[in-house]
Amino acid sequence: MRAALIEEPGRPPRVDARAVPVPGPGEELVEVLAAPVTPLDLLCASGTSYFGRPATPYVPGVQGVGTAGGRAVWFATSAGMRPGDGSMAEAAAVPVTDLVELPGGVDPVAVAALGLSAVAAHMALTWRGELAAGEQVVVLGAGGVVGQAAVQLARLAGARRVVAAARSAAGRTRAEQAGADAVVALDTDDVAELAARFSAAADGPVDLVLDPLFGAPAAAAARALRPGGRLVNLGGSAAETCPIDSSTLRSRSLRLLGYTNNELTPEQRAEAVRLIAEQAARGRLAVAHEVVPLDEAGAAWRRQADGAAGGRIVLSMTG
Numbered sequence: 086m087r088a089a090l091i092e093e094p095g096r097p098p099r100v101d102a103r104a105v106p107v108p109g110p111g112e113e114l115v116e117v118l119a120a121p122v123t124p125l126d127l128l129c130a131s132g133t134s135y136f137g138r139p140a141t142p143y144v145p146g147v148q149g150v151g152t153a154g155g156r157a158v159w160f161a162t163s164a165g166m167r168p169g170d171g172s173m174a175e176a177a178a179v180p181v182t183d184l185v186e187l188p189g190g191v192d193p194v195a196v197a198a199l200g201l202s203a204v205a206a207h208m209a210l211t212w213r214g215e216l217a218a219g220e221q222v223v224v225l226g227a228g229g230v231v232g233q234a235a236v237q238l239a240r241l242a243g244a245r246r247v248v249a250a251a252r253s254a255a256g257r258t259r260a261e262q263a264g265a266d267a268v269v270a271l272d273t274d275d276v277a278e279l280a281a282r283f284s285a286a287a288d289g290p291v292d293l294v295l296d297p298l299f300g301a302p303a304a305a306a307a308r309a310l311r312p313g314g315r316l317v318n319l320g321g322s323a324a325e326t327c328p329i330d331s332s333t334l335r336s337r338s339l340r341l342l343g344y345t346n347n348e349l350t351p352e353q354r355a356e357a358v359r360l361i362a363e364q365a366a367r368g369r370l371a372v373a374h375e376v377v378p379l380d381e382a383g384a385a386w387r388r389q390a391d392g393a394a395g396g397r398i399v400l401s402m403t404g
Contacts, residue, residue, distance in 0.1 A: 088174030089382040089400070090142045091165075094132025097386040098145055098173065100379060106170065106178035113153045115160055115179050119197035120149040120172035121374075122382075122389045122398045129165025136166045146172030148200050150193040151402075153179070157187040159196060159358050173382060175402050182351055185358045191366045198374035198397045199234060199365060201346055204357040205319055206235035209295055209344040211242055212353070214317040218243030220292035223283060223309060225302050226322065227265060228256020230397050233372040234361075235295050236263040241369060248286045250302060252323075259373050259396075271302050276328060279305030290314070300324030304333075312337045319344040372397060378404040 086105050089098035108114050126145050132138045148161050149172030160179045164171025171177065187196065210216045222239045226232040227249030239247050249265035251257045257268045267286035273279065283291070283306055290311030296303045300323035307316055307329050314337065333339065346354070364370035373396030377385040388394045 086175040087379055087402075088144045088170075089146070089379065091130045091139065091145050092142045094130060094138055094141065097383040097390075098130075100382050103144070103174065105176050108178040111182070112178045112180050113184060115149070115151040115153045115158060115177045115184070117149050117151040117172055117175055117177055117402050118193040119151075119402070120146045120400045121197045121200055122386055122400065123147065123200070123202070125201075126165065126171075127386075127390050139165045140168045143168070144170035144172075144174045144177075146174070148172060148197070149177065150187070150197045151177070153184060157189070157191060157193070159185045159187055159200070159362065161201070161354075173379070173400055175379070185355045187362045188359070188366055191362050194374070194376055194399050194401065195365045195371060196362050197399045198230070198372055199361050199370065202230040202397075203234040203238070203361045203370065203372070204349075204354060205344065205346050206231050206295070207238050207357050207361065208346070208349060208353070209317045209319050210235060210239055210293070213342055213344045214293050214295065214315055216242050216244065216293055219245050221246045221248070221287060221289070223248045223250065223287070223291050223294045223306050224260075224265070225250050225271070225295065225306060226256075226297040226320070227251045227260035227263065227268070228253060228258075229297065230372045231297050231319070232256075232295075233259055233263045234370065236260060236265050237370050238364075239295075240264060241364060246288050248283065248291070250283070250306070262373075271298075274301040276301050276305045276308075280308040283309040293317070295319070298323035299327045301328065303327045304329045307333055307339060310337060310339055313340070315340045315342060317342045317344050374399055376401050376404060
């Protein structure tokens, strides 16, 4: 079979022939149809992550979509985090506990593009952020996959107004296309200026902020929250620290909450994946993505790492 192989940490994968994996006890063979190139894949393969230097060579890919036993499935792997191969190959041996059966009629590429990013958006909004119908939500980083999904999922969960924010013009366009009611430009680190923009875009005090950025954007969005409002952080792509002032926290009794997919039980993750797939199949949930043949995995990896892709890159094993 063909597979993308990381032979040296920090370098893009090379596509080569590899033996079809033989499933072990408790595993099932998946014929892979689509695998996204995600930030976690890039991190794991860097050799500098908190997971340590990966054993090479290995097939990257922490998630994918394919067929197993005649049924459509989404699956997760620990490629790059622990020894073993991932999803960027024509076949993968996957523990049965990491398989999620998908509803009929789903587009494997669309589900792969959403994947764990959409799971994070959904669970951060609902399970961690306790989003209630009729609330107003601010989504930071709304041009990324998590943010685009969050804008749509907040609406599906009953939010009355969704204010999106993004750093680039392209990101703001994607946020608009996702259905945001208003879009704020994050083109400055001036917290007071950003806070004024959020207040102008919002319809009164905000109930919930979804934050994959941290830094100045999170500090500004916190100032727009109502008393008792919630901010859920699930990333630090803007900064690892945040200048939220004590008076903002105390005067409004704000709740600052952290989120990670790693805390989900297998049952929670499976339920979220199925919801994501169902909404995608109904045409209610989609993110910007592009499809690239597996043979072009190396070049695709470089473009995703450089931020030069038009959205989430999904490798197709059939293209």
